[in-house]
Amino acid sequence: MLAAAWATALAAAGTAAEPIDLERAAATARRAGLSIHEGHHLLLLSDRPAADTAVAELPKIFDEAFVSWCDHFGIAADSLADWRALGCLMTRRDTFRACGLLPDTIPDFENGFCDRRRFWIRQPSSPAYRRHLLLHEGVHAFTLTVRNLATPPWYTEGIAELLATHRLTDGRFEATPIPVDPGDVEQLGRIEAIRSLRRRQSAPSLAEVFATPADRHHRIPAYAASWAAVAMLSRHPRYREAFARAERGLLDSQFTSRLEATDGFDTAAATRDFDAFTAELDYGYDPQAMAIDFSVGPPLAGPRSLAVPAARGWHNAGVSARAGDRCRFRASGRVCLGRLPATAESPARPIESEADGISLEWYRGRPLGRLLVGQWRAAPQRGRPQFERLAEGVDGIFTAAVDGPIFLKINQPPGRLAVAEGSYRVRLEPAD
Numbered sequence: 001m002l003a004a005a006w007a008t009a010l011a012a013a014g015t016a017a018e019p020i021d022l023e024r025a026a027a028t029a030r031r032a033g034l035s036i037h038e039g040h041h042l043l044l045l046s047d048r049p050a051a052d053t054a055v056a057e058l059p060k061i062f063d064e065a066f067v068s069w070c071d072h073f074g075i076a077a078d079s080l081a082d083w084r085a086l087g088c089l090m091t092r093r094d095t096f097r098a099c100g101l102l103p104d105t106i107p108d109f110e111n112g113f114c115d116r117r118r119f120w121i122r123q124p125s126s127p128a129y130r131r132h133l134l135l136h137e138g139v140h141a142f143t144l145t146v147r148n149l150a151t152p153p154w155y156t157e158g159i160a161e162l163l164a165t166h167r168l169t170d171g172r173f174e175a176t177p178i179p180v181d182p183g184d185v186e187q188l189g190r191i192e193a194i195r196s197l198r199r200r201q202s203a204p205s206l207a208e209v210f211a212t213p214a215d216r217h218h219r220i221p222a223y224a225a226s227w228a229a230v231a232m233l234s235r236h237p238r239y240r241e242a243f244a245r246a247e248r249g250l251l252d253s254q255f256t257s258r259l260e261a262t263d264g265f266d267t268a269a270a271t272r273d274f275d276a277f278t279a280e281l282d283y284g285y286d287p288q289a290m291a292i293d294f295s296v297g298p299p300l301a302g303p304r305s306l307a308v309p310a311a312r313g314w315h316n317a318g319v320s321a322r323a324g325d326r327c328r329f330r331a332s333g334r335v336c337l338g339r340l341p342a343t344a345e346s347p348a349r350p351i352e353s354e355a356d357g358i359s360l361e362w363y364r365g366r367p368l369g370r371l372l373v374g375q376w377r378a379a380p381q382r383g384r385p386q387f388e389r390l391a392e393g394v395d396g397i398f399t400a401a402v403d404g405p406i407f408l409k410i411n412q413p414p415g416r417l418a419v420a421e422g423s424y425r426v427r428l429e430p431a432d
């Protein structure tokens with residue numbers, strides 16, 4: 001039998017969403033020999049064996065995720081205590097068709113499909129990906145019924161991807177909007193998809209993501225780009241407040257233009273920052289620490305000394321150059337880029353580097369800790385703008401590629417910034 005709370009859901013389901021008869025669905029599932037797993041907000045029916053503990057724990061994880069979805073939209077979870085969804089996890093969809101749990105009116109789908117508070121997912125091979133799909137469809141059910149969502153596809157799919165992305169910590173749901181570790185999001189491949197688009201010079205602009213047609217969302221790159229746009233806009237210090245304000249308003253077909261008209265939202269700047277995001281994206285990317293100051297400082301007229309902090313991404317030197325200007329740089333100092341774990345032979349010790357970098361570990365084809373000098377520029381042929389590296393190491397002379405600021409960065413994965421300490425001192429001066 002279902003708990004009494006489920007019966008209440010039948011009466012509460014009504015206004016924005018079509019009622020779903022959970023008692024009847026459970027009775028049908030029982031007759032068809034399906035397993036029934038019940039949480040507070042989800043009734044899950046599956047043709048996996050009832051003893052499959054990874055399936056049995058899904059409603060509990062769904063309930064934990066539900067609280068984070070309420071938080072995201074500024075809704076008190078208590079006010080939705082009666083919200084319930086019905087999910088079907090299917091290995092053989094014919095079984096669900098035959099007993100009426102998958103109506104003929106539901107179109108064929110590849111991974112998952114949501115119809116208001118009912119959703120269906122096909123059983124994928126990996127437990128991590130299965131949880132992701134379940135939560136992705138769960139976010140659709142939540143936003144469709146709680147927020148009456150009818151937004152352009154980039155937001156509809158992007159928010160489902162963002163709020164479904166998670167890791168399990170001690171068996172509990174932990175939201176990781178930007179994944180911290182590839183092992184947490186097995187088979188998901190969103191970051192890899194963006195990096196592959198970048199390598200092929202086919203990463204979309206923010207405007208192209210905004211214009212993604214619904215049918216494109218059968219393809220992984222479209223999901224990845226939609227996720228990337230929502231992840232950047234909802235986390236970047238320059239946009240997160242305006243984005244949250246837009247999200248608390250109507251989530252209708254005019255959502256994109258309403259967002260662009262929101263106080264504090266600058267489309268041109270967001271387009272540039274989205275390009276910087278897709279160019280530098282990696283596991284553990286922290287939009288706050290990676291935020292870039294693109295302001296154009298005065299020309300480099302004489303010697304200038306500055307600190308390049310290890311805990312940040314590309315750092316504006318505060319001076320600009322004109323295309324063709326030759327500049328000299330010299331770096332000194334030492335930074336700490338995390339710690340090597342203790343082994344049987346030695347205790348934990350800091351990973352220290354000077355501006356040449358250390359060969360202990362490489363990142364994006366260069367030694368960890370190496371000082372990079374670059375400028376932000378449009379792609380020479382096709383593709384989106386990105387940082388062009390002009391020089392690297394302890395010292396040298398570089399030629400400015402464009403009129404604009406000079407940037408410096410310590411080469412390391414974005415996920416290391418949180419544990420990196422110290423800075424290099426860099427002296428810049430005109431070379432001629």
Ligand SMILES: [Zn+2]
Nearest residue numbers: 136140157160
């Ligand atoms: Zn979806």
